[in-house]
Every structure is written in structure tokens, then in C-alpha cells.
Amino acid sequence: MIPFDPGASLRDVLASCGLSLGTCGGRGTCGGCQVSVSGHLPPRDPREDRLPSGRRFACLTRPLGDVEVRLDEPGGARVVPLELRVEPRALPFQVELDRGSLGDFRDIRGAIGGLASKGGLHVREVSLPALRGALELLGMRRSHAMGWVLGGRVVLVAPQGVVPVGIAADLGSSNLDLAAVDLVSGVVMGRVRVENLQRRVASDLVSRLALALEGGLEELRSLLVRSFQVGLEKLLGVSGVEPRQVVAVYCGCNPVVGDLLAGLPPSGLAESPFIPSDFGVRRLCARALGLGLDCPLVILAGMGGFVGSDALALLYGTRDLDRVPCLLMDLGTNGEVVLDLGDRVLGASTAAGPAFEGYGISCGVPAGEGAVTAVRGSIGDMELEVQGGGEPMGICGSGLISLVSFLLREGLMDGSGKLKGPQFFELRPDPPLRVTQRDLRQFQLAKGAVRAAAELLLMEAGLSPHRVVRWVVSGLLGSSVGVDDLVRVGLMPFGVEERVEVEPNGVLVGLARALASGEDGLREVEDLSGMCRVVRLDGARHFNRVLMDSLGYQG
Numbered sequence: 001m002i003p004f005d006p007g008a009s010l011r012d013v014l015a016s017c018g019l020s021l022g023t024c025g026g027r028g029t030c031g032g033c034q035v036s037v038s039g040h041l042p043p044r045d046p047r048e049d050r051l052p053s054g055r056r057f058a059c060l061t062r063p064l065g066d067v068e069v070r071l072d073e074p075g076g077a078r079v080v081p082l083e084l085r086v087e088p089r090a091l092p093f094q095v096e097l098d099r100g101s102l103g104d105f106r107d108i109r110g111a112i113g114g115l116a117s118k119g120g121l122h123v124r125e126v127s128l129p130a131l132r133g134a135l136e137l138l139g140m141r142r143s144h145a146m147g148w149v150l151g152g153r154v155v156l157v158a159p160q161g162v163v164p165v166g167i168a169a170d171l172g173s174s175n176l177d178l179a180a181v182d183l184v185s186g187v188v189m190g191r192v193r194v195e196n197l198q199r200r201v202a203s204d205l206v207s208r209l210a211l212a213l214e215g216g217l218e219e220l221r222s223l224l225v226r227s228f229q230v231g232l233e234k235l236l237g238v239s240g241v242e243p244r245q246v247v248a249v250y251c252g253c254n255p256v257v258g259d260l261l262a263g264l265p266p267s268g269l270a271e272s273p274f275i276p277s278d279f280g281v282r283r284l285c286a287r288a289l290g291l292g293l294d295c296p297l298v299i300l301a302g303m304g305g306f307v308g309s310d311a312l313a314l315l316y317g318t319r320d321l322d323r324v325p326c327l328l329m330d331l332g333t334n335g336e337v338v339l340d341l342g343d344r345v346l347g348a349s350t351a352a353g354p355a356f357e358g359y360g361i362s363c364g365v366p367a368g369e370g371a372v373t374a375v376r377g378s379i380g381d382m383e384l385e386v387q388g389g390g391e392p393m394g395i396c397g398s399g400l401i402s403l404v405s406f407l408l409r410e411g412l413m414d415g416s417g418k419l420k421g422p423q424f425f426e427l428r429p430d431p432p433l434r435v436t437q438r439d440l441r442q443f444q445l446a447k448g449a450v451r452a453a454a455e456l457l458l459m460e461a462g463l464s465p466h467r468v469v470r471w472v473v474s475g476l477l478g479s480s481v482g483v484d485d486l487v488r489v490g491l492m493p494f495g496v497e498e499r500v501e502v503e504p505n506g507v508l509v510g511l512a513r514a515l516a517s518g519e520d521g522l523r524e525v526e527d528l529s530g531m532c533r534v535v536r537l538d539g540a541r542h543f544n545r546v547l548m549d550s551l552g553y554q555g
Contacts, residue, residue, distance in 0.1 A: 010035065010058035010069065033058040033200075040065030047362070049431035086509075086516040088186035090164055093119030095145040095157055097138050108134055112154055116147055124152040129247060129294045133157040148247075150183060151518025155247035165189065165245045167235070168511035169228070170310060171253035171261070173208075173333035174199050174357045175366060178231045180239040181512045183247070188512065190239030193368070194231035197223040198260070203354060205256045205306070205334050209266050212259075220260045225290045228261075232291060248518075249286055249297040250511045252310035254334050254349075258282065258299045261289065274305045274536070279529070281522055298522065300514065301529040303338075305536065306349035309525075310507045311336040312532070314474055315345065316525050317510025318503055323470045325463060329450055329491065330507065331356040331397065331475030337453040339461055345532040346460055350453045352446040356475055358396040361439045363427070365394030372399035372427065374482065375406040382406075384427060392433060398481035400443050403427075403435060405485035408553055415553045417444045447491055448551035454492070455550060456540045465493045474506035490553050 004013040011033050035058050045060040058069075093116045109126045112134055116123045130147065134157040137145050148156040148164045156164040163184045170177040179191040198220055202208040212220055236243065251258070255276035259266040262284060268275040279302040286293040300309035314330055315338050324342040329335070335352035338345060358364040358371065365371050370393035374385040385399075386392045395403065403425070407413035412420055419425065423437040458465060471492055473481070483500045486492065492500065503509070514521035537543055 004063070007062055010037065010056070010061045010063065010067075013063075014058060014069070036070040037061065037067055039063065039067030041067060046432065086181065086186045086512045088183050088516045089518060089520070090148050090150045090155070090183040090516075091121055092184075093121055093147045093149065095134065095147045096143055097134060097145060098143045108138070112147060112157060116149055116154055121149045122152055123149060123154055126154040127156075127247070127296075129244070130154045130157045132294065133244065148183070150247070151520045151522075153519060155183075155518070156245070158244065162242075162245060164247045165239075165241050166512075166515035167232070167246055167249040168508050168515055169231075169249055169251045170313075170507040170511065171224075171228075171251055171257050172196060172310070172357070173205055173254065173257065174354050174359055176227055176231050177508060178235045179508050179512060180235055180241055180246075181515050183516060186516055189241065190235055191508070192231055192235045192238065193366070194227055194234070195366070197227045199354070199359065203333075203360065204351060205254060206351060208260070209256055209269060212256075212265055213267060213270060217260070217263065217265055221263050224257070224261055228289075228291055232293070243293055246293050246295050248295050248515060249291070249293065250515050251297065251299045252308070252313035252507050252511050253299065254306060254308040254310065255279065255302055256306070258302075258308065261299070269306065272538075276302065276304065276308075279304050279308075281526060300511070300522070301526045303345075303347040303529060303532040303534055305534040306334060307336055307338075307347040307532075307534050311338055311347060311349075312525060312529055313510030313514070314338070314472075314503075314506040315340060315510070316528055317508075317513055318472055318474075318501075318506050319528075320470070325461070325468050326470040326472065327454055327457070327468045328472040328474065328506075329454065331446075331450060331473065333357060333359075335446070335450040335453065337450060337457055339454075339457040339463075341461060343531075345528070346457050346535055347532055348453045348457055348535045348537050350449040350537060352449045353442060355400065355439075355442045355446040356397040358394065358400070360442055361395065361400065362436050363394045363433050364400070364439070365396055367396040367398065370394070371396035372403075372433075374399060374402040374485075375427070376402075379410045379412065392428060394433070395427065395435065397475065400435075400439075401447075401481055401489055402485050404440065404443060404553075405482075405488040407440075408488055413440070413553075417441065417551070417553060444551055444553075447489055448547060451491055451550035452543070452547040453537060455546050456537055456543065457535060459542070459546075460535050460540070466495060468496065469499060471496055471500045472503055472506065473500065474503045488553075490550070 037056050109131050112126045113123045146160050166181045166183050168179045175193050177193050180189040202211050256266045281301050282299040284297045286295050286297040302308040326340040328338040333354045335350045338347045354360045358366045369388035371387045372384050372392045372395040373387050376383045424434045427433040483497050
């Protein structure tokens with residue numbers, strides 16, 4: 001039982017117990033403080049009309065008496081389809097574990113390596129999970145088994161029919177995107193997306209960095225690990241994978257997120273010149289982190305500064321040296337832009353804010369069932385595309401891009417981003433689903449920051465935008481983002497439409513390809529990292545002018 005003062009909001013009451021919810025300062029716009037609550041409650045605020053029965057915004061709800069509050073687990077891990085096949089390199093060999101044949105070796109680890117060599121495979125190392133699997137089978141007197149070698153490393157010894165699985169994890173500021181990859185067939189067995197609980201206490205990387213250095217490091221690490229745990233549990237369930245099959249977890253993330261996962265204070269990134277603790281490959285133990293898996297957790301190499309291993313994974317997964325120069329945009333809370341010139345790579349990061357992921361918007365939701373993914377038609381015959389069909393619950397990143405394009409096309413918003421009528425646009429009248437002028441400004445700042453980063457990288461390389469052969473856009477936007485909409489809202493200039501590719505799963509593709517190649521994949525990513533140079537935007541000439549030019553709309 002928690003006592004509270006009359007007139008206090010649920011958000012303030014929970015904050016007094018050390019539980020912070022939401023990121024909008026109590027304005028009811030971010031959606032991060034939703035709770036299930038019952039008891040003596042006041043009437044709903046109009047901003048809560050879109051919520052299901054029993055759900056309220058804690059910041060807008062001031063209890064009239066005793067209430068019961070049920071807090072959420074991380075945003076209900078959602079199953080997300082992903083059709084992807086990578087070229088696998090896991091190779092099998094027969095393992096005979098009878099004690100007679102084992103007597104020829106000094107130890108069990110040596111026996112496993114020797115049996116792999118007899119099978120014609122080159123082995124540099126036998127992993128601890130593989131050794132544990134062999135010992136368990138030996139203890140059960142099961143002599144016939146299969147071993148699997150990946151990148152010169154024995155990664156699994158298990159009964160016949162059990163195959164090694166790797167997990168690709170895109171650890172974003174707002175969401176964790178996880179996929180299970182069969183390392184024998186190369187097929188993605190399942191994929192889930194779960195909210196990063198850190199966003200409930202600090203909405204962006206800068207605020208998380210400050211909180212970590214002010215004593216909140218363990219809280220932030222615990223929230224990230226809890227989100228990871230929920231996502232992994234759901235992923236293994238939908239994929240039909242046993243924990244013992246998982247031989248590696250490969251992660252792509254911003255360096256701040258990587259430090260928080262490892263329990264390291266991100267002090268080097270707190271001020272200029274913004275130096276990460278380690279932008280090389282980081283090898284951690286999944287079980288030691290609290291993830292319940294007996295395998296290594298590997299954070300891929302990054303580029304430097306705030307340009308992390310997620311951006312490098314995107315480049316690794318989509319690179320085509322026959323089509324350069326190539327400019328890649330990873331649209332998220334921390335927007336990352338990469339310019340691949342073939343013989344060298346330039347990268348930059350920018351604080352775009354969470355609008356691209358559906359957060360910080362009055363009726364914003366992450367991409368998923370019930371999200372408006374596109375706005376079609378005309379003002380007199382408007383049609384909303386809703387993921388999964390049914391009634392819209394809110395608007396996600398791709399829907400927001402489509403809506404802004406719609407408003408510009410229909411003449412409802414001018415080139416400065418100002419609505420020409422009321423200070424909101426109604427997607428649905430009852431219950432009301434509205435995007436406000438403030439929401440549109442949040443999107444405008446996000447797209448302007450990313451476009452400015454792209455322009456400054458091109459200036460650094462001495463290229464005009466029209467010399468870019470390929471534009472790749474990635475991020476957790478939703479599946480329906482249109483190329484024409486991307487151009488109309490000004491993320492890239494008119495005239496490049498035929499060169500634009502939308503790859504919403506780009507980071508996962510890169511991680512899956514690295515997983516399928518084992519240690520060879522990690523070395524390839526490290527080699528790519530060595531070609532990269534980070535361009536600091538705050539020190540770039542003409543930064544303010546380019547940013548102001550990038551905020552406007554092209555019509």
C-alpha cells in the first residue's frame with residue numbers, strides 16, 4: 001500500500017517510490033506511462049480516449065481514493081515476420097563418445113577437436129558450450145552425437161537432429177529487435193520486437209548518458225537486461241528453440257547502449273571529443289549478464305563516436321561495391337548516416353529523437369498491429385492503412401512520414417511545416433485520433449537532423465546528392481513507407497526516387513550474415529570498421545545553415 005497526497009497524479013506517486021514512467025514531463029503525449037488501473041478514478045481525459053478499457057495515462061490520472069495499479073512488462077514482445085535466408089557456414093562432423101575411443105586423447109576437449117579433424121574440418125577452438133554438451137551426453141551414456149564447426153570453432157555438440165542457432169539482436173534506443181537464425185539452413189526461424197524499458201526513465205541517449213553518470217547506471221542496465229530477457233523468452237518460444245541450441249548472440253547497438261549492457265559508465269561519450277570505451281568487437285558472457293544462455297554475447301565493432309555497431313551491421317548487410325557511392329540512413333532516436341565511397345566510409349550520428357519510431361507523438365505507437373502505416377487518397381477520400389487490419393490504435397513512423405507527405409500534397413501544410421487550418425489533423429473523429437502541430441514539429445526536427453547529416457557527409461566527400469548511386473533507408477518504421485513519401489518530406493532530394501531502397505530490416509540482415517559466418521564474419525566487420533571515419537557534425541563548417549535548410553519541406 002502506497003500513501004499519497006490528494007490531487008497527486010499516479011505518475012508522481014509511482015515516482016516517489018523510485019519508479020519513473022514517461023518521457024514527456026507529464027503532458028500525456030509520449031504514451032510511456034500507460035498502466036492498468038482500477039478503483040476510485042476520475043473521468044478519462046480526452047487524450048485517453050484511444051486507450052483500451054482499464055488503461056490510463058499515469059500522468060493524467062489523479063486518484064480519488066484507493067486504486068490498484070498493475071505495471072506492464074516491456075511492451076508485450078511482438079512477433080514480427082521476417083523472410084530472410086543467409087548463406088550458412090556451419091559444418092557437421094560425427095562424434096563418438098564411447099569411453100574406449102576417448103582413451104586415445106588427453107582430455108574431452110582434445111577428443112572433440114580430434115574428431116572434427118578426422119572429419120576433415122580445421123578447428124582452432126572448442127567452445128565451452130560444446131564441451132558442456134559433450135560431457136552431458138557422456139554422462140547419459142549416449143555415444144552417438146553430432147558436432148558443428150563454425151568459423152574454425154566447434155560451437156555445439158548435441159544429439160542428432162539438434163542444430164546450432166544464433167540470435168541477432170538490434171538493441172535500439174526505443175526497441176529491441178531479435179531474430180533466431182538456423183546456422184545450418186540459414187533460415188530465420190522467428191523474430192520478435194520488445195520495448196526497451198530504458199525509454200521509460202530517459203527518452204534518448206543523451207539523457208541516459210547523464211543518468212548513468214549520476215548514479216543510475218545499474219538501474220539502466222537492469223532495465224535493458226529485463227527487456228532482453230522478455231524478448232529472448234518470447235523468441236525461443238515462437239522459434240521452437242531450446243536454450244542449449246543457442247551458440248552465440250550477436251548485437252548491434254549504439255556505444256552508449258553497449259556500455260550500459262556491459263555495466264560500464266559511458267564517461268568517454270559525456271563530452272567532446274566523444275570517445276567510446278571500445279569500438280572494437282566486445283565479447284561478453286550471456287549468462288553473466290543475466291540472460292540465461294550459456295554462450296558468448298558479442299557486440300560487433302562500431303565506427304567511433306556515437307556511430308555504433310548497428311550502423312556498421314547495416315553497412316555490412318547491405319553493401320554492394322558495384323553500386324557506390326551509397327548513402328545509408330538508419331532512422332531512429334539516434335539517427336545514423338553512413339556514406340560508402342568504396343575505398344573508405346564516412347559516418348555521422350545525430351539526435352533525431354524518437355518520432356521515427358512512433359514515440360513522443362500524441363497518438364504515436366511503434367510499428368505493429370493496429371498502427372497506421374500509411375495515409376492514402378485525398379482530403380475528400382482519405383484512407384488509412386492499418387497493420388493487421390482492424391481499428392487504428394495510433395500512428396507509427398512510416399505512417400507519420402506518409403501523413404506529412406499527404407498534408408504537403410493536399411496543400412494542408414506549408415513548406416515551413418505549419419498547418420494551414422486547425423493546429424491538429426484528425427485521422428479519426430470518434431474516438432479521436434489526432435496528430436498535433438507539436439507532433440509535426442517533432443517529426444520535422446527529426447527528418448531535418450538526418451537530412452543535414454547526409455548533406456554534411458556529402459560535402460565532406462565533395463559529392464553532390466545526385467552523384468549518389470544508391471540511397472538505403474532502414475529503421476523500425478513499419479513496412480509501408482513509400483519512396484515518393486520519403487522524397488516529398490525531404491529526407492533526400494527530388495530526382496533520386498529510382499535509386500532509393502527501403503530496407504527496414506537492414507541491421508538484422510547484417511547481424512544474421514555475420515552470425516552465419518562465425519569468427520570469419522566478425523573479422524570481416526572489423527576490417528570494415530577500419531575503413532571508417534566519423535565526421536563530427538557539431539564541428540562541421542556551415543552546420544547551422546545546412547540544418548536550417550534541411551528543416552523545410554520540398555513541397
